[in-house]
Amino acid sequence: MPAQANFGVVGLGVMGANLALNFADHGARVAVWNLERDKQEKFLAEHPGFVDAKDIAGLVAALEKPRRILVMVTAGKAVDSVAEQLSAHLDKGDVIIDGGNSLYTDTRRRERALAEKGLRFVGMGVSGGEEGARRGPSLMPGGAREAYEHLKPLLEGVAAKTESGPCVTYCGPDGAGHFTKMVHNGIEYADMQLIAEAYDVLRRGIGLDNDAIADVFDRWNQGPLQSFLIEITAKIFRVRDRDTQKHLVDLVLDQAGQKGTGRWTVEAALELGVAIPSIAAALDARVISSQKDSRVAMARSFEDPPRGKVPAGEREARIAEVHDGLLAAKVCAYAQGMELIHAASQAYTWDIDRREIARIWKGGCIIRAKLLDTIMQAFGKQKEMRNLVADASLGGDVRKAAPQWRALVGRSMAEGIAMPAFAASLTWFDGVRSADLPQNLTQAQRDAFGAHTYVRRDNVKAGPVHSEWLK
Numbered sequence: 001m002p003a004q005a006n007f008g009v010v011g012l013g014v015m016g017a018n019l020a021l022n023f024a025d026h027g028a029r030v031a032v033w034n035l036e037r038d039k040q041e042k043f044l045a046e047h048p049g050f051v052d053a054k055d056i057a058g059l060v061a062a063l064e065k066p067r068r069i070l071v072m073v074t075a076g077k078a079v080d081s082v083a084e085q086l087s088a089h090l091d092k093g094d095v096i097i098d099g100g101n102s103l104y105t106d107t108r109r110r111e112r113a114l115a116e117k118g119l120r121f122v123g124m125g126v127s128g129g130e131e132g133a134r135r136g137p138s139l140m141p142g143g144a145r146e147a148y149e150h151l152k153p154l155l156e157g158v159a160a161k162t163e164s165g166p167c168v169t170y171c172g173p174d175g176a177g178h179f180t181k182m183v184h185n186g187i188e189y190a191d192m193q194l195i196a197e198a199y200d201v202l203r204r205g206i207g208l209d210n211d212a213i214a215d216v217f218d219r220w221n222q223g224p225l226q227s228f229l230i231e232i233t234a235k236i237f238r239v240r241d242r243d244t245q246k247h248l249v250d251l252v253l254d255q256a257g258q259k260g261t262g263r264w265t266v267e268a269a270l271e272l273g274v275a276i277p278s279i280a281a282a283l284d285a286r287v288i289s290s291q292k293d294s295r296v297a298m299a300r301s302f303e304d305p306p307r308g309k310v311p312a313g314e315r316e317a318r319i320a321e322v323h324d325g326l327l328a329a330k331v332c333a334y335a336q337g338m339e340l341i342h343a344a345s346q347a348y349t350w351d352i353d354r355r356e357i358a359r360i361w362k363g364g365c366i367i368r369a370k371l372l373d374t375i376m377q378a379f380g381k382q383k384e385m386r387n388l389v390a391d392a393s394l395g396g397d398v399r400k401a402a403p404q405w406r407a408l409v410g411r412s413m414a415e416g417i418a419m420p421a422f423a424a425s426l427t428w429f430d431g432v433r434s435a436d437l438p439q440n441l442t443q444a445q446r447d448a449f450g451a452h453t454y455v456r457r458d459n460v461k462a463g464p465v466h467s468e469w470l471k
Helices: 014-025 037-046 056-062 077-087 104-115 129-135 145-158 176-205 210-220 228-236 261-272 277-289 292-301 312-347 354-360 371-381 392-414 420-432 439-450
Strands: 007-010 030-033 068-071 095-098 120-127 138-142
Touching (some): 007 056, 014 030, 014 068, 014 145, 030 037, 056 077, 068 077, 068 145, 077 095, 095 104, 095 145, 104 176, 120 129, 120 145, 120 176, 138 176, 176 228, 176 312, 176 420, 261 277, 261 312, 277 312, 277 420, 312 371, 312 392, 312 420, 392 420
Parallel strands (some): 007 030, 007 068, 068 095
Antiparallel strands (some): 120 138
């Protein structure tokens, strides 16, 4: 039987279905299979023209060689199960693409196991949510270079487009793509938390109502803070509940969920020895938010510090303070994420091009932002730069914003407004810009109680020494 399709999709959830439609829009002949048959029948009824595979074997049989199959199922055991079923029917050189949010270490394991069978496995981060999958996501594939080259024309077709090109690039071998997507999500955690804290200051600290806050975010989206998240935040504040006519955002319970990628980012940073406090603070903030009953009880025992009303004539200056602090903290969050990618690239010899990562994040993905143009330029000048704040342009933005940033964090803390991500970003900045830190005392303590040794600053070349501190 002749092949009926040149691309396969396993899994017709929201993301899988929308990606299947996107590939078909860009010229692919797509065969689909879903474990729950009723979902597949519904999809086929609504979207004629796709090849209906009755099972895994039928999907493989419907594809021309070398086969290309995108797997869009829940991360974890489901991916292993589908990969195992597919590998029983595939031939040497066929490509399996995992487009879910898989842990990068799982991707590395799967890539090695399938390579032993002659199969090519690509772990591909997909960002942009439901709309991005349908109209143009940011794609972060990792695996064998030849597998990517085989997929490249199709991926460039479905990816988001900016003036810098299609938002897809080869990230590197084995787990590089999923690691990059994991860090993207970690930066997303930090960015969202920073925006939430800015909102809290505008609301409780300055006294703006939702309509005024929407106007502020609209204005910010016309300048250096322009981004997808700032844009949708302005829209969120204008939405009213149909039944009560209240602002819908005020009816949302203040308990944030998470799916694991933020935690994975923090765990990876600990393993690689990279400080990402802005991302860790955002993760902690979500955990604290989940403790709603406890927080309500604690609020009865601990009153807010005095918080005076901001005079109308001072509001614009205070709003500008929040703007500058948000910009500086955002730069630090991106810098931490990019440093983590660099550390992983070195540890696993992935050779990830961070300029390319900034380029493909400019469109389609959740953290797309004007700031990424400057980040592209920074890595274009210094490919191996460890810390983005060392760049003259980005560092200049942080230096200029620092007085406002410090004033914002200090005032908000004095008023009892939690600022975990703003404060963590500021503390990180003050740490990485300090020539001297108090860890000389830490090392002395470690040597005193555990003979862990230390290095003398007046004779670094001599290496570790031990002293008797407690005689």
